[in-house]
Amino acid sequence: MNAAVVTVGDELLAGQTTNTNATWLCERLDERGVAVERVTTVPDRVADIARVVNEYRAEYDAVVVTGGLGPTHDDVTMEGIAAALGRPLEEHEEALAWLGEDGYSRSELIEGTTKLPAGARALHNEAGVAPGAALEDVYVLPGVPTEMQAMFEAIAPAFSGTPTYREEVVADEPESALLDRLEEIRDRFDVSVGSYPGESVRIAIESTDEATAAEAAAWLRERVDTV
Structure with a gap:
């Protein structure tokens, strides 16, 4: 919907x-x-x-x-x-x-x-x-x-639809330095990814499958400098 x-x-x-x-x-x-x-x-x-x-x-x-x-x-x-x-x-x-x-x-x-x-x-x-x-x-x-x-x-x-599950990773790197990993996570997992820079970069990972969202977030946390 x-x-x-x-x-x-x-x-x-x-x-x-x-x-x-x-x-x-x-x-x-x-x-x-x-x-x-x-x-x-x-x-x-x-x-x-x-x-x-x-x-x-x-x-x-x-x-x-x-x-x-x-x-x-x-x-x-x-x-x-x-x-x-x-x-x-x-x-x-x-x-x-x-x-x-x-x-x-x-x-x-x-x-x-x-x-x-x-x-x-x-x-x-x-x-x-x-x-x-x-x-x-x-x-x-x-x-x-x-x-x-x-x-x-x-x-x-x-109002009803397919629930979306969201995970967040906070990276202590410039957004421009993360582009390769953001592209790779999209290729590896069936997720949507948004990045929101500030003092750090919040990376939002969303999927209609809860396990997929959690797996993708875990994969990314291992590959970025987290806060």
Whole structure:
């Protein structure tokens, strides 16, 4: 299974808010064996949201969108999703009923809070008010991290794939000096290898087979100067 993550918000693009949601979602999806192949941030504009979601839902098994839910003027994500899927926005009675159980009356809710694309499954917001939505392998979650995380956990079983096992070797050599051994480990083992230089070089070794990842890491540790 592969996926794309779309985060929505002008404040993200302006650097006013750190995009922790994207990092958290990528980690959780990776843990479930899902390959995240795109992470994109778009502004609070209906056309941009619709264009990106429409493109990604044709390319990936799932699209996870976070941010821009609610009744304020810049909360336009649901409108963008509706435009991408060619559906109108409608008051969602089940979402209203859930909020009623939480102590909110219809008259207390601001107009637009419970409007979702027609045919969407409402996702209850256990940590806030604005509901999320699931429709045609597009999952729409709030932008508030605590709300987003709680809602994702409720739908996590929808995301599954082949687990990837990761081993790390830290080398006390320049990255350029390691090229021959990095090439050889790829030739010898069915693994993917990434190298990340800093004060030392972190070498990440990944495989869908746990024993292969461990064997490749052991082979490399014997052939590099480790920290």
